[in-house]
Amino acid sequence: MSIAATAVPPLPHHTLMIFLLQVGVLLLLALLLGRLARQWGMPAIVGELAAGVVLGPTLLANIAPAFSDWLFPQEAAQMNLLDAVAQLGVLFLVGFTGMHLDLGMVRRYGAKAVGVNLASVLIPLVLGVWLGFVLPERLRAEGAEPAVFALFVGVAMCVSAIPVIARILIDMRLIHRNVGQMILVVGTVDDVLGWLLVSVVAAMATTGVQAGAVSLSLLHVLLVVLFAGTIGRRAVRAVMRAAHRSEVRGMPIAAAAIMIMLSAAGTHALELEAVFGAFVCGILVGSCEETQATRLEPLNTTVLAVFAPLFFGMAGLRMDLTVLADPEIALWTLAVIAVAVAGKFLGAFLGAVFSRMNRWEALALGAGINARGVIQIIIAMVGVRLGLLTTEMYSIIMLVAVLTPLMAPPVLRIAVSRIEHTAEERLREHKVLALQGENVSPLLSTSREDACTSTGPRSRRPPTGTR
Template sequence: MPGDVPAGTPAGLLAAAGTPMPAIAPHAMLVFLLAVTSLLAGALLLGRLAQRLGLPAIVGELATGILVGPSVFAQLAPEAAHWLFPPDPNQFHLVEAVGQIGVILFVGMTGTEMDVPAILRRGRAAAQVSLGGLIVPLGLGVATGLLLPAGLLSGDVDDWVFALFLGVAMAVSAIPVIARILVDLGLLHSRVGQMTLAAGTVDDAVGWLLLSVVSALATTGVRTGDVLTSVVSVLGTVVVAGLVGGPVAEVVLRQAGRRRAAGDSPASAVSLACVVMILGAAAATQALRLEAIFGAFIAGMVIGSRRSFDPRLVAPVRLVVTGVLAPLFFATAGLRVDLTQLRRPSVLAAGAVVLAVAVTGKFLGAYLGARASHLGRWEALALGAGMNARGVVEVVVAGTGLRLGVIDSAGYTVVVLVAVATSIMAPPLLRWTVARGALADPHDHPTDATVPPAQRNEGATIPAP
């Protein structure tokens, strides 16, 4: 029509910019609300059930998604499943986006709990256990990824990218899950408890770094120049965060504290400031083709290291994240698990191999590192049992790999099931090794000064999902 402005021209963009944003359709809003309600209700019920059975809550939360996803609900009532969780990406992304915000904030809040001084106090022993618990499963995971038949669990990526991803998935531990297990067993303040947390913390920090490298390689390729660029980008981000992010976070936290003193509700300004910094850092690393999770973790560590940071002031955010957003993320993650993939003998066999590599690698690595530190045999085995729990971190890694196309649906299912299996086996194995080695000595309890603030008395401030 006369007077129409071509959409691609500057004038067309200006005209579009002045158009009000369209509202979400009523039906889409209804489906979104019902989907979130069903996932949260299931996560609450099954999460509590898992805890009563002595399992981490994340097992029940993931089971919620598995039950209402393609594995069970879609098989029993395909039409109802199609209506509640339609295949339309735009509809599903509404739920997924909320979950992604939750996991970004969850990882950021976890970063604030990283107690570097406590790790340094453990010195050489923690370093050796961490090194063994990282290098051995990482190496075995990479070797397994290279030996698996091409395309069995991997997406359309270079074999080395998939192999490195699998190595990272095998190397990580789940600090929130580990902390909760140690609290339940009364071992948080024991030497084995503190060593497990210290070594696991280092492994997770390095794991996020390596995951960012995998993310960059998945988008740029594995040419020598691209690899170097990815590594430099990751290291550069860490340096900039320390040199620039630290002072900026200090100023922001102080200003937020002054606003609170001027009459704002307690902790509101500080909580909002921390959320803004974590999300901003996540956006920055995402823009650099690194992982948003990496930026959130680094931001959390920077925030937690500031003198003006008071963990009590972010309690409202932590409560919402751990009580609502994180369970929604894990339930959503369970939706992508397709147990029907295990009907294929090749996938089932590959899953068994990956699980064996995960357990063997972490146990062997932690054991060798602990023995090199002159720890006893059973104490070394207890460290391996504790660090073997993958839980939260493994699920996040799996979701990242699926989104990047590094793994396919079968690969995602296998990695998530490894996270569940290792989290289930950690408590009884740790309990058994402790009983055999008589490690739960009541006199082997350091003072609370050596325990991260978030893990005193009641365990981690961020409860294990």
């Protein structure tokens, strides 16, 4: 048989045209509404999600159903093209989030944050699992195991979103405050634990709830972490060193992108979530001395300006807010939001109190850690892909992701105004402003320990336009 006879035919003309239109229209509207959201003092993801809501079943499908069916036909082959582009975006976005985690700061504040982390994860996790069991069956996808669904809801309730938290602290000029640093540390550890839990739940959804399968999933997670901390760390450092020494333009960008994709493929092959591999690889790339943020900025900008809005727009397309017209769904929506907010806030607040922080510091921690956003949106999309969530439950979780970041600033203003502004914090603030004047944005700290070497502290630049 000839090669030509076995070749896969190219995309049909109409399929390619619709795909290009989908990308162009969705990206244009996401960027416009994201900019409008920022002007109104909201995170950009609110507007980018709204683009999908406008073009999806909530609005366009009701106003112009024929046009909606033509532009976004509910055909697997067509929608999978758009979803594939969105998946690339989310893997890069999670990878860059990992690059900007400050491991040095975690080591400095880690001991004090342990109690806060335990409470801020365990309390919402337990409440979320309980909620997952009491939610009506209509919110659980057909064929989904009740135990896996409940555990997934628990994980969705206990995550934070370090990019959103960092953006809020920067905008409110709290990044230099001790309480701001503590919020970032707790949020960082929460993110790491969240991805570990998501990977375990994903494996359970794939292999079933069996003691052997769950143990194997936990073993895979442990192996990934051990490999990353030993061989992976050295390999990433060697690759980034070679890339930076190369005279080929853009080689550091290509090297980082390749490693993120291969790491995602590796964890996916182990029946863990691909985003977990991207996140771990991002941490390794960002923690090495050889990584220079300015050399990776073009890819960072492309991801944040193109891929991320497409992903959030795609996420909004799956939302159907018309389900809230059903009184039962509306009541359960309020219940989920209440449990999500109360569990995370109460966990962080109690953890801070038991860690001997005063009540205003505890209040600030609770408000900051309660902000979800990008991480919960990604997890909601994972739940759809795993076949755990109905459209109604997916829409509810997405509402939690959008509403919680809007709650944080007012409470933070009240709490921080009653926390003493120390001389050390004023000095740190002066350094922060100096760095900003040099176009270096101190997302995670004004000085940073390097995770690969002990050459001393250095600053790390955040992803521009952090969501």
